[in-house]
Amino acid sequence: EAQVTQNPRYLITVTGKKLTVTCSQNMNHEYMSWYRQDPGLGLRQIYYSMNVEVTDKGDVPEGYKVSRKEKRNFPLILESPSPNQTSLYFCASSLMSNTGELFFGEGSRLTVL
Amino acid sequence: GIQVEQSPPDLILQEGANSTLRCNFSDSVNNLQWFHQNPWGQLINLFYIPSGTKQNGRLSATTVATERYSLLYISSSQTTDSGVYFCAVEHESNYQLIWGAGTKLIIKP
Numbered sequence: 001e002a003q004v005t006q007n008p009r010y011l012i013t014v015t016g017k018k019l020t021v022t023c024s025q026n027m028n029h030e031y032m033s034w035y036r037q038d039p040g041l042g043l044r045q046i047y048y049s050m051n052v053e054v055t056d057k058g059d060v061p062e063g064y065k066v067s068r069k070e071k072r073n074f075p076l077i078l079e080s081p082s083p084n085q086t087s088l089y090f091c092a093s094s095l096m097s098n099t100g101e102l103f104f105g106e107g108s109r110l111t112v113l
Numbered sequence: 114g115i116q117v118e119q120s121p122p123d124l125i126l127q128e129g130a131n132s133t134l135r136c137n138f139s140d141s142v143n144n145l146q147w148f149h150q151n152p153w154g155q156l157i158n159l160f161y162i163p164s165g166t167k168q169n170g171r172l173s174a175t176t177v178a179t180e181r182y183s184l185l186y187i188s189s190s191q192t193t194d195s196g197v198y199f200c201a202v203e204h205e206s207n208y209q210l211i212w213g214a215g216t217k218l219i220i221k222p
Contacts, residue, residue, distance in 0.1 A: 043199070043212045058209065090156060102146060102201075102210070104156040 002027045006091050006105035013081060014113050021076045021108050023091030029103075031094045032074040033058070034066065036087040037107075043090070049074055081112040115140040115204045119213035126190055127221055134185040134216045136200035143203040145176050146210070147185050151196040159185070159198075190220045 004025045013019055025032065033048035035058075045058030049068040063085055065077040074093075078085060091105040116139040126132055136145070144163040150156050160167050160174040162183065167174050171191075176183040187194055197215040204211060 042214050043201075045209060048209070088154065092156075101158045101161050102148075103158065104148075107154050107156075109154075 002103070004091055004093055004103050004105040006089075006108045008108060009106060010109050012111045012113065015082055016080050019078050019081060019110075021078075021089055021091075021110070023074045023076065023105060024072050025074075025091075025093040025103070026072065027093065027095070027103065028071065029093035030071070030096050032068065033092045033102075034064070034074070034076045035090045035092065036060065036085075037090065038087050046076065046089075078110075081110075083112045086110060086112050115142070115202065115211050117200060117202055117211050117213040119198075119200060119216050121216060122214070123217045123219075125219045125221065128190060128192060130190050130220075132187045132190060132218065134187070134198050134218075136183040136185070136202075136213055138181050138183075138202050138211075140181070141205045142178070143205055145183050145200060145202045147174055147183070148199045148201065149194075149196050150199065150215070151193075156199075187218075190218075192220045192222050194218060195220045 007022045030051045034046040035043045037043050044060045046064050047066040049055045089108045092102050094100045094102045118137045120135045146161050147159040162174045162176045164176050164178045171188045173186045197217050199215045201210040201212045
């Protein structure tokens, strides 16, 4: 089954404790992206990747890191999480950039205390 | 930058009713997509429609690129249609998707 898988789905952590949210797709997609969704602010792009070893900042990259060492994986790293990073996070992928159907993971709800 | 406006912001309908959701954008785009976010948070791609008309069951969409708008039609609404509908456009000058704020649809049984 074609899918985008995120883990963990739910996480409660404390300020400053490094964490990684994994994202994996099994569709051989070149394009992958991370979004955060906050009430009243809609979906905002954090980082995106056009292909392996190619990553770019989105609208709200501060406080986040990403890497794309393999085509299928695109982890989101919070080196020192802060409460303002409490949010619902989505990973997405598409065959090539945004010029095609965008598939989303089920979301990861992160709470930073 | 490009602006994406969706209307109405909220819509409450009885089961069986039809509805039209609108997405206006302020500049030329490479593509436009419609998404549904169900009450459990899952985001599903409904249509990839830079221009023209597409239909999928009870849902159809039309994009008039020259006039910078897109419409999503939902016929014979069901309670499972409830959720938030987003449109997102890819600006001609970059690869980023710009999202509208969404239309929250509630279908009452």
